[in-house]
Amino acid sequence: MKSDLSHLNAAQREAVLYLDGPTLVLAGAGSGKTRVITQKIGYLIRDCGYQARGIVALTFTNKAAREMDERVKSMMDPAVTKGVTISTFHSLGVRILREEAAHAGLKQQFSILDSDDALAIVQDLLATTDKGRIRGVQQTISLWKNGLTDPDEAAKLAATPNELEAARVYRSYNATLSAYQAVDFDDLIALPAQIFSLNPEVREKWQARVRYLLVDEYQDTNVCQYRLVQWLTGPRAMFTAVGDDDQAIYAWRGATIENLANLTKDYPAIRVIKLEQNYRSSQRILAAANQVISHNPKLFEKKLWSEHGTGEAISVVGMDDEQTEAESVAMKVSAARFEKQAEWRDFAILYRGNHQARVVEQAMRNLRIPYTVSGGQSFFDKAEVRDILSYLRLIANDADDPAFIRAATTPKRGIGQATLQTLGQYAGMRGISLFEASFEIGLEAKLNQRQLEPLRTFGEFINRIQYRAGKLTVGQAVRPVEAADVLLDDLIQTIDYERYLYDNFDEKPAQSRWQNVLELINWLKRKSEEDHMSLFDLVQHVALITMLERSDDKDPDAVKLSTLHASKGLEYPHVYLLGVEEGLLPHMGREDEDVDAARAADILVERVQEERRLMYVGITRAQRSLHLSWCKKRRRAREDVSRDPSRFIAEMGLSDPTALNQAATESLNPRARLDMLKSLLNKK
Numbered sequence: 055m056k057s058d059l060s061h062l063n064a065a066q067r068e069a070v071l072y073l074d075g076p077t078l079v080l081a082g083a084g085s086g087k088t089r090v091i092t093q094k095i096g097y098l099i100r101d102c103g104y105q106a107r108g109i110v111a112l113t114f115t116n117k118a119a120r121e122m123d124e125r126v127k128s129m130m131d132p133a134v135t136k137g138v139t140i141s142t143f144h145s146l147g148v149r150i151l152r153e154e155a156a157h158a159g160l161k162q163q164f165s166i167l168d169s170d171d172a173l174a175i176v177q178d179l180l181a182t183t184d185k186g187r188i189r190g191v192q193q194t195i196s197l198w199k200n201g202l203t204d205p206d207e208a209a210k211l212a213a214t215p216n217e218l219e220a221a222r223v224y225r226s227y228n229a230t231l232s233a234y235q236a237v238d239f240d241d242l243i244a245l246p247a248q249i250f251s252l253n254p255e256v257r258e259k260w261q262a263r264v265r266y267l268l269v270d271e272y273q274d275t276n277v278c279q280y281r282l283v284q285w286l287t288g289p290r291a292m293f294t295a296v297g298d299d300d301q302a303i304y305a306w307r308g309a310t311i312e313n314l315a316n317l318t319k320d321y322p323a324i325r326v327i328k329l330e331q332n333y334r335s336s337q338r339i340l341a342a343a344n345q346v347i348s349h350n351p352k353l354f355e356k357k358l359w360s361e362h363g364t365g366e367a368i369s370v371v372g373m374d375d376e377q378t379e380a381e382s383v384a385m386k387v388s389a390a391r392f393e394k395q396a397e398w399r400d401f402a403i404l405y406r407g408n409h410q411a412r413v414v415e416q417a418m419r420n421l422r423i424p425y426t427v428s429g430g431q432s433f434f435d436k437a438e439v440r441d442i443l444s445y446l447r448l449i450a451n452d453a454d455d456p457a458f459i460r461a462a463t464t465p466k467r468g469i470g471q472a473t474l475q476t477l478g479q480y481a482g483m484r485g486i487s488l489f490e491a492s493f494e495i496g497l498e499a500k501l502n503q504r505q506l507e508p509l510r511t512f513g514e515f516i517n518r519i520q521y522r523a524g525k526l527t528v529g530q531a532v533r534p535v536e537a538a539d540v541l542l543d544d545l546i547q548t549i550d551y552e553r554y555l556y557d558n559f560d561e562k563p564a565q566s567r568w569q570n571v572l573e574l575i576n577w578l579k580r581k582s583e584e585d586h587m588s589l590f591d592l593v594q595h596v597a598l599i600t601m602l603e604r605s606d607d608k609d610p611d612a613v614k615l616s617t618l619h620a621s622k623g624l625e626y627p628h629v630y631l632l633g634v635e636e637g638l639l640p641h642m643g644r645e646d647e648d649v650d651a652a653r654a655a656d657i658l659v660e661r662v663q664e665e666r667r668l669m670y671v672g673i674t675r676a677q678r679s680l681h682l683s684w685c686k687k688r689r690r691a692r693e694d695v696s697r698d699p700s701r702f703i704a705e706m707g708l709s710d711p712t713a714l715n716q717a718a719t720e721s722l723n724p725r726a727r728l729d730m731l732k733s734l735l736n737k738k
């Protein structure tokens with residue numbers, strides 16, 4: 055059966071049909087870029103005889119991947135699309151790394167560290183408790199990894215005192231990770247890229263597998279991800295990338311818009327296609343979005359237009375404080391749902407920072423409005439959840455020392471700090487994991503019986519569960535002896551975690567923590583049943599979603615609370631954008647003490663521009679109505695500070711007299727690279 059391309063416009067159709075070389079679709083929000091990707095997947099399979107398993111589509115978040123998956127499934131018989139890979143860069147990275155672990159000096163059952171564990175390692179290496187410094191170093195290391203800069207190069211590049219410190223830590227940090235048989239989030243992309251670059255036979259194997267690659271939100275890829283795309287597609291270069299430079303919002307994580315220019319440079323024959331019709335928003339919303347983004351230097355002229363009517367007026371209100379703002383938005387959503395005969399899921403409440411979610415959640419609960427939160431502090435970050443997961447991680451990979459320490463000491467079982475220190479020294483001396491060390495005869499000379507016994511009991515306990523779960527022996531999968539759900543129940547019972555909670559916390563918090571544990575266990579069981587996952591698969595799966603976002607459950611009928619970052623690519627009939635204030639949106643972040651005045655001014659300009667793109671992303675999520683609010687005062691670290699409406703409100707060209715707050719930084723020069731980009735991107 056041939057694909058029906060009649061619900062695409064001419065430019066979209068061109069993008070779908072073009073197969074003579076790489077394709078780049080560059081277009082504004084809501085112009086159907088993602089639709090091009092899903093349609094092209096169908097076209098490749100149905101009309102061009104591509105095997106489903108040869109097609110890989112990459113997106114940014116689990117949520118986006120899931121949406122795309124659903125769109126593809128609804129388009130054609132699931133039997134036809136079965137085998138298509140639709141995933142995030144990071145999940146694909148895990149898949150590659152599991153298969154090629156040996157090339158990176160890893161065992162197949164390596165652990166994926168969450169950012170807290172990674173932070174703890176940096177903290178250890180720095181021997182400080184200064185949070186700002188620890189985070190600074192972690193972020194610098196992360197940027198290096200994302201730029202494929204190894205410790206040697208980093209040491210050469212480092213110029214400022216902060217960078218020099220980070221470079222020093224970087225090397226030991228990597229050494230620690232490999233001792234733990236663990237990788238961090240950034241490694242999930244960097245290591246596969248590295249493996250491909252060093253091993254021609256490995257990359258050729260993958261190139262033969264990936265017959266066609268599609269990348270959504272290309273503007274937010276970093277150097278590493280771009281390399282991965284290049285390695286995966288190889289000289290055949292069969293890929294389609296779609297993106298919007300105006301929606302680049304991850305520069306702080308190392309994403310680089312230069313990747314757009316690099317594409318046209320590395321693939322001179324690339325077909326660049328622009329889409330101009332917006333199918334998402336009313337004209338008013340689109341006009342406001344265009345107005346705001348016109349204050350940024352342009353890569354190329356985009357003439358987005360919409361056939362939807364003028365639409366509702368955009369509302370802007372100044373509230374007294376965030377409490378009032380939250381209560382008011384809850385009330386408005388509730389009323390609007392009634393007036394418009396809409397569903398809860400038609401509403402989204404968006405904000406700049408996670409910390410804004412709490413008051414909104416409270417207000418939603420007060421009015422009994424169902425809601426879900428995404429991009430927020432993760433369920434998986436809760437202490438009790440991390441406790442249980444540390445057991446699972448240890449079972450899956452007993453070289454995971456951070457997991458060992460956490461599990462061995464929670465609940466307390468007579469393994470004290472002194473024991474752990476001796477164990478750590480011994481393990482370090484022998485070059486083995488804490489878990490392994492705990493069984494060694496040599497340890498008996500260092501610890502007394504009272505210290506040794508609980509350690510051995512714990513080790514044997516973990517060993518038994520490993521065996522029952524079907525532990526991997528030298529890369530060979532052994533069939534699980536018992537199902538994951540039985541093991542999970544046993545585990546929780548044996549460690550007596552419920553009692554531990556009630557012994558250590560007041561009744562109420564203990565209760566709610568225990569609820570979370572039950573929720574986790576039930577969710578794991580459901581997952582293992584639905585997707586036939588073993589305990590090991592589960593651990594891996596959890597590590598990944600921990601990294602990316604909270605929920606991977608189906609979409610219930612609920613109001614969506616989300617950070618602006620997490621809302622990318624999605625759309626909602628009615629959007630409420632909170633905290634549109636100077637200092638919050640644009641958010642200014644920490645001053646960099648390390649740079650001279652000229653560089654500082656540059657950084658400031660870039661920051662405002664990135665925040666403006668974030669604002670553009672927010673506005674363009676709305677289909678029919680858009681409501682902005684800002685607070686006259688807001689609580690910061692226990693005191694109220696007075697606030698002004700964001701410059702972006704003025705830039706939207708709305709007639710709000712309170713919002714005339716022009717930007718002072720705008721007149722500074724856009725960077726020279728923009729000219730280069732412009733000339734490259736305007737060619738066709």
Ligand code: ATP
Nearest residue numbers: 061062063082083084085086087088089333334623
């Ligand atoms: P974003 O930049 O926000 O990711 P996008 O360019 O990926 O947006 P899509 O999400 O693909 O845009 O499309 C926006 C909306 O317009 C979707 O609801 C989509 O179904 C619809 N749409 C896209 N193309 C067409 C078309 N040719 N005809 C009708 N509706 C369309």
Ligand code: MG
Nearest residue numbers: 087088270623
């Ligand atoms: Mg999209």
